Amino acid sequence: MKITGKIEIEAVTDVLCDVCQLTTTVRNGGLQFATLQAHWGYGTKHDGERYEIHLCEGCFFQAVANIKQERRSQALFSDNGGIVENDFGLVAKDDFFGDTVRS
Numbered sequence: 001m002k003i004t005g006k007i008e009i010e011a012v013t014d015v016l017c018d019v020c021q022l023t024t025t026v027r028n029g030g031l032q033f034a035t036l037q038a039h040w041g042y043g044t045k046h047d048g049e050r051y052e053i054h055l056c057e058g059c060f061f062q063a064v065a066n067i068k069q070e071r072r073s074q075a076l077f078s079d080n081g082g083i084v085e086n087d088f089g090l091v092a093k094d095d096f097f098g099d100t101v102r103s
Contacts, residue, residue, distance in 0.1 A: 017056035019063075024056050034060040064089060 015024045015033050024033035036053040040046040055063060068088050087093075092100040 015054050017059050018053045019055060019059040022056055024054065032057065036063070 012031070015031050016022065017024060017033065024031050026032045034055045034057075036051070036055065038046075038049075038051045040049045071088070
């Protein structure tokens with residue numbers, strides 16, 4: 001026997017970018033955002049701390065550009081001359097359904 005009734009649940013209705021504070025809702029009503037997260041473990045300066053930062057598309061790629069610039073600066077005098085590949089951090093492309101197998 002099924003017993004039905006209305007229940008109230010809490011759900012995510014929007015995610016704001018932690019940098020620019022803009023919504024990450026896109027035209028079709030879905031949410032598109034990146035998550036930068038860390039869980040620092042035993043032996044680190046930040047042992048037991050957890051971080052989760054939500055970024056809109058623009059702020060995410062600005063952060064990636066900043067990291068690439070830092071990598072170039074750090075490796076400037078190394079054998080590769082500070083060259084950072086264009087697909088830095090990219091693990092899949094044209095993966096619209098999340099079904100690309102990573103090697």
